[in-house]
Amino acid sequence: MTQTSPTIRVDQPGGADAMHLVDLPVGEPGPGQIRIRHHAIGLNFIDVYQRSGLYPQNLPVQLGMEAAGVVDAVGQGVTHLQVGDRAAYASNPPGSYCERRVMPATCVCKLPDAISFETGAAMMLKGLTAQYLLKKTQPQGGLQPGDFVLFHAAAGGVGLIACQWAKAMGLQLIGTAGSAEKCALALENGAAYAINYAAEDFAARVKEITGGQGVKVVYDSVGKDTFEKSLDCLRPFGLLASFGNASGPVAPFAPGMLGAKGSLYLTRATLFTHMATRESTQAMADDLFAVVQSGQVHIHIGQRYPLNQVQQAHRDLEARKTTGCTILTL
Numbered sequence: 001m002t003q004t005s006p007t008i009r010v011d012q013p014g015g016a017d018a019m020h021l022v023d024l025p026v027g028e029p030g031p032g033q034i035r036i037r038h039h040a041i042g043l044n045f046i047d048v049y050q051r052s053g054l055y056p057q058n059l060p061v062q063l064g065m066e067a068a069g070v071v072d073a074v075g076q077g078v079t080h081l082q083v084g085d086r087a088a089y090a091s092n093p094p095g096s097y098c099e100r101r102v103m104p105a106t107c108v109c110k111l112p113d114a115i116s117f118e119t120g121a122a123m124m125l126k127g128l129t130a131q132y133l134l135k136k137t138q139p140q141g142g143l144q145p146g147d148f149v150l151f152h153a154a155a156g157g158v159g160l161i162a163c164q165w166a167k168a169m170g171l172q173l174i175g176t177a178g179s180a181e182k183c184a185l186a187l188e189n190g191a192a193y194a195i196n197y198a199a200e201d202f203a204a205r206v207k208e209i210t211g212g213q214g215v216k217v218v219y220d221s222v223g224k225d226t227f228e229k230s231l232d233c234l235r236p237f238g239l240l241a242s243f244g245n246a247s248g249p250v251a252p253f254a255p256g257m258l259g260a261k262g263s264l265y266l267t268r269a270t271l272f273t274h275m276a277t278r279e280s281t282q283a284m285a286d287d288l289f290a291v292v293q294s295g296q297v298h299i300h301i302g303q304r305y306p307l308n309q310v311q312q313a314h315r316d317l318e319a320r321k322t323t324g325c326t327i328l329t330l
């Protein structure tokens with residue numbers, strides 16, 4: 001008998017109502033693949049870009065890039081997972097908004113028993129992102145305890161993890177967020193300073209906080225609205241790590257601007273370059289599992305929605321109504 005799974009599918013890019021719940025067949029895993037039964041699913045801003053068409057997909061597309069569950073079949077050649085293993089992943093290709101799926105095993109990691117399925121589903125894509133940003137996306141000479149960094153959208157999913165992890169590394173993270181309540185949340189989670197960028201000129205405040213010096217790194221996932229001012233927050237030779245477009249993509253600009261503002265460095269970073277191999281994925285995941293199990297990073301799940309209410313979940317994420325991580329429940 002063919003098994004099926006409730007699955008969220010997009011036939012044409014568009015708003016939240018472009019997502020539909022359909023029942024799709026789930027086959028057997030081929031070589032290098034596993035089949036997994038999800039217990040919880042993570043929601044990410046990248047799902048919005050894929051749904052809207054900002055990141056074009058082959059259509060129809062099953063959305064979702066993060067989940068946790070139990071492995072229920074293993075294809076040929078997969079050695080790091082067995083049937084019955086608890087597991088979690090950040091995946092490319094998408095397709096995690098479902099109950100069961102067949103997928104490449106490379107990106108799937110065994111989930112330590114001490115970490116719940118909900119936490120696993122919430123933290124993989126966002127936590128691995130915080131990992132590569134803070135540990136592997138560094139300015140010339142690296143980061144030392146005491147250094148200032150600026151992290152935008154600090155009360156969001158990636159943001160609250162980064163606040164805590166940066167504190168554990170001894171960094172002074174200046175977080176920005178869009179309301180006083182969100183700023184308070186960032187401070188509670190380890191940000192050394194918080195700036196309400198809806199009310200204040202964040203570049204001026206950063207200069208004030210750092211005694212006119214500027215920060216060594218700006219981690220900018222807001223994109224269009226913050227890009228130029230982010231450059232003004234950097235000290236000479238500083239690094240702008242652009243990693244998202246929550247307000248829209250950064251407009252084209254002349255590289256001379258980086259020279260004029262102090263021989264700055266710019267990278268447009270993405271998690272999936274760092275997850276190119278099973279080894280690199282596992283090394284990053286081990287680092288994430290360790291910092292979560294040590295209690296230094298707590299995964300803040302701010303919202304839960306049943307899978308069939310994914311449209312509302314997207315609307316709330318896009319309307320900046322969410323804080324921390326959001327999960328879809330089954």
Ligand SMILES: NC(=O)c1ccc[n+]([C@@H]2O[C@H](COP(=O)([O-])OP(=O)(O)OC[C@H]3O[C@@H](n4cnc5c(N)ncnc54)[C@H](OP(=O)(O)O)[C@@H]3O)[C@@H](O)[C@H]2O)c1
Pocket residue numbers: 043044045046125126129153154155156157158159176177178179182221222225243244245246247248269270271272317318319320321322323324
């Ligand atoms: N490149 C990568 O490897 C990678 C990996 C993971 C995530 N990301 C990016 O990192 C960012 C955070 O992802 P997340 O899933 O954790 O989302 P999130 O931070 O929970 O949500 C996005 C936040 O961005 C802020 N924002 C600023 N301007 C906005 C606008 N015009 N519309 C909507 N939101 C706006 C909002 O916070 P305020 O209200 O406080 O401004 C909002 O809560 C996203 O841009 C995502 O694409 C990139």
